[in-house]
Amino acid sequence: MQKCFRDRMLDFFYPPRCxxxxxxxxxxxxxxxxRCSIHxxxxREPKCCCCGKPLSDEEEFCSDCRGKSHSFLQGNALMxxxxxxxxxxxxxxYSGRREYGRVYAQELYRRYGAWIRRVGAQMLIPVPVHRSRRRKRGYNQAEIIAQHLSGxxxxxxxxxMIVREKATLPQKELSAAERLKNLEGAFCAGRGREVLNQLPECVIIIxxxxxxxxxxxxxxxxxRGIGIDRIYFLCVCIGKGC
Ligand SMILES: [Zn+2]
Ligand SMILES: [Zn+2]
Incomplete structure (x- = not known):
């Protein structure tokens, strides 16, 4: 992939790492x-038709998605x-390796570029972090991936488009039920909706x-609440489905 001036500057300050x-x-x-690409x-298929979790059998949906309706249509993950x-x-x-974001985005693009075009996405929206966490970390990791993918x-x-109102507990320490409770009222619509002349019909959350x-x-x-009907997602990593 041809590197733009911005990417070459980034290379200088943050040398590319695996x-x-x-x-x-x-x-x-x-x-x-x-070496790592082997490990x-x-x-790959078979995977859940909804969330993209890899499955060991040729099932249509994983146990999380079976009989459940989501506000998003479908999603995919890389690894x-x-x-x-x-x-x-x-x-x-947590260790400031923001330069990984470009590699993740590159890999997402290689693997899902055709899918992104096929669904007709008009906007990429990163999952926001709370401003206190952003201040501490210096960046929002999802936004870095989305920025590169946009390029x-x-x-x-x-x-x-979305704001994280509540500084939630890290999700990884919680059970599924606690995760839902933890996220209650955590997100709300941002000012993007007001400044845009026209809302996109189809977006991908990153x-x-x-x-x-x-x-x-x-x-x-x-x-969905602000009127966007077709919502997809792309993630770098995903757990195994059953
Ligand atoms: Zn490596
Ligand atoms: Zn699923």
Whole structure:
């Protein structure tokens, strides 16, 4: 992929690293290094027709999506959230490795670029973090991925469609029921809706991890509430379905 001036500047300040093993890549190479690409588990069929979780049998839906309706239509993820990717995402989120965002976006584009065009997405919307967390971390990891993906696809990215009102507890420490409770009233519509002349009909929400889907569901609900009908999502990592 041809690098723009902004990407070349980023290379200078944040030398490209393999996001899986964190090693600085040799000049002229990019993405996930050869060694790691053997170990990373990319999501393949069979997978849940709704949330995209990998399944061991040829089932249509995973147990989370069976008989349940979501506010989003469908979603896809790139890799399995295994121990390798847990470490990668942790460095991306908590150790300032924002440069991983470009690699994740590149990989998402390689794998799902055709799907993004097919669904007809008009806007990419990152899952927001609360302003206190953003201040502490310095960035929103989902927004970095969305920004790069916007560069690759030419689809606009907006970070003001949804606002995180409540500083919620980290979802990973909670059960499925607690996650839903934790997210109650956590998101609301942002000012993007007011400044836009026309709302998009179809959007893709971008996040780093999909586990039970409660965050994606809460964000989709807000977007449905303001009148966006077709909502999809893309995540870097996802858990295994059953
Ligand atoms: Zn590597
Ligand atoms: Zn599912």
């Amino acid at each position: 996001p899986v093993c964190d090693r600085v890549l040799a000049a002229g190479t990019e993405g996930i290094c050869e 990373v588990e990319y999501i 399995l959230y295994d121990s390798l990717m847990q470490e990668s995402i942790a460095r991306f989120k 690759y696809t030419g689809i606009a990215m907006r970070n003001d 996040d780093d991890i999909y586990t039970t889907g409660s965050t994606l569901e809460a964000c989709s609900k807000v977007l």
